[in-house]
Amino acid sequence: MFRKLKIKFIMTNIVSLTIVLLMIFSGIYFSMKYWIKFQADMILNTIARDEKLSSDYNPSLVRFFFVKMDPYGKTIGSDSDITISEDDMETFKDLALKREVTTGNIINNNYKFKFLIVPKGYGSILVFLDYSVEEVMIKPLLFISIFISLVTLTLVFIISIFLANKSIQPIKGSWEKQAAFIADASHELRTPLAVVTSNLEIVMENETETVGSQKKWFGNIQSELERMRKLVDDLLFLARADAEDEFPKDYFDLSGLLFKICDSFMPLAKKKGLALTLYNKDNITAYGNEFRIKQLITILLDNAIKYTGCGGKIHLRLESNATMYQLSIIDSGEGIPKEHIDKIFDRFYRVDKSRSRAYGGSGLGLAIAKCIINEHKGVINIISEVGKGTEVTVFLPVE
Numbered sequence: 001m002f003r004k005l006k007i008k009f010i011m012t013n014i015v016s017l018t019i020v021l022l023m024i025f026s027g028i029y030f031s032m033k034y035w036i037k038f039q040a041d042m043i044l045n046t047i048a049r050d051e052k053l054s055s056d057y058n059p060s061l062v063r064f065f066f067v068k069m070d071p072y073g074k075t076i077g078s079d080s081d082i083t084i085s086e087d088d089m090e091t092f093k094d095l096a097l098k099r100e101v102t103t104g105n106i107i108n109n110n111y112k113f114k115f116l117i118v119p120k121g122y123g124s125i126l127v128f129l130d131y132s133v134e135e136v137m138i139k140p141l142l143f144i145s146i147f148i149s150l151v152t153l154t155l156v157f158i159i160s161i162f163l164a165n166k167s168i169q170p171i172k173g174s175w176e177k178q179a180a181f182i183a184d185a186s187h188e189l190r191t192p193l194a195v196v197t198s199n200l201e202i203v204m205e206n207e208t209e210t211v212g213s214q215k216k217w218f219g220n221i222q223s224e225l226e227r228m229r230k231l232v233d234d235l236l237f238l239a240r241a242d243a244e245d246e247f248p249k250d251y252f253d254l255s256g257l258l259f260k261i262c263d264s265f266m267p268l269a270k271k272k273g274l275a276l277t278l279y280n281k282d283n284i285t286a287y288g289n290e291f292r293i294k295q296l297i298t299i300l301l302d303n304a305i306k307y308t309g310c311g312g313k314i315h316l317r318l319e320s321n322a323t324m325y326q327l328s329i330i331d332s333g334e335g336i337p338k339e340h341i342d343k344i345f346d347r348f349y350r351v352d353k354s355r356s357r358a359y360g361g362s363g364l365g366l367a368i369a370k371c372i373i374n375e376h377k378g379v380i381n382i383i384s385e386v387g388k389g390t391e392v393t394v395f396l397p398v399e
């Protein structure tokens, strides 16, 4: 797929450049040709008028001869600045008269002449101008044009290969990322589906049993379905973020929101034996999407609770200054090893896959958090030490 795209890119460059070069060089070639023809006609006319070469022209470049004729076509005089015998002059005169036109080209032996017949008082004058000079000038131009075109096309071909590789790289990267994302998502969905299927099979095998007696299996099915619902919601969110769907923003009471979230997490924290404390001095009003900010805080607080063992402490702190507000979630949990910190924002990335799965995590929480922070033009910073805890700080601009 990428090979085809690369070839297409290179071919488009080469074809468009060939068209441009053809237009430039054929333009130069034909205008030169026309200009030389125009000059030759001028010279022929002035020689016919003056019966000599005007001083306006360089005698070393203009090679001519003329034959003066009486009204019956008999030669009555001639002049030449090239070495040509009288007999040859007569042959050219006869050839020109035979053509029965007043101007044209004659090629004979090694001569190439352009001629013009002009009536005169004594009869007429037949002027011949050597136009091999034209070819001498035009031919190198043609060769130079072809040479320049070939060199340019070769250079453009090489540059195109380099540029094609360079410009396809990010597309290739995101395509591979997308493919990996789909593979991970399918894998994540397969596990709960397998659990649901096996639990249903057990229920079906015991069809005479009551629902109450099979509560355990139904419970498993319910929790796996809940897990699937969360996963699908998360995937949908990320797909929307990739499509750059903007969230509507407005002013909202951030302090109040934080208080409510903290309140809703309190029973869970208590159940796990964790001390959850909130430091929220000011009444802070923030600008953004309230629903998304709630989702962001929930993700971070959920992590802090999930990855902190019994007896641990969790502090939530909200501060603000004139330009930004700062939300810190500090836990005394298991911490994150240094080498994982940069990767935990990647989709489906978990430090310990099986442990995180056991907590019901799929590794999308922080990827979603990062999307929400980016959408609000904020920054997230994580400091962590294994065995001591983690401090997550989110900086969001006031507006």
Ligand SMILES: Nc1ncnc2c1ncn2[C@@H]1O[C@H](COP(=O)(O)OP(=O)(O)OP(=O)(O)O)[C@@H](O)[C@H]1O
Pocket (backbone or CB within 6 Å): 299, 303, 304, 307, 308, 331, 333, 334, 335, 336, 344, 349, 350, 351, 352, 356, 360, 361, 362, 363, 364, 365, 366, 367, 390
């Ligand atoms: N406060 C924390 N303490 C220790 N490890 C953490 C903390 N927060 C995140 N992590 C680590 O980072 C990983 C990624 O976190 P993330 O929230 O993206 O996924 P998850 O919690 O595993 O699943 P999900 O949030 O989708 O339910 C986690 O699996 C965990 O290993």
Ligand SMILES: [Mg+2]
Pocket (backbone or CB within 6 Å): 299, 302, 303, 361, 365, 366
């Ligand atoms: Mg999480």
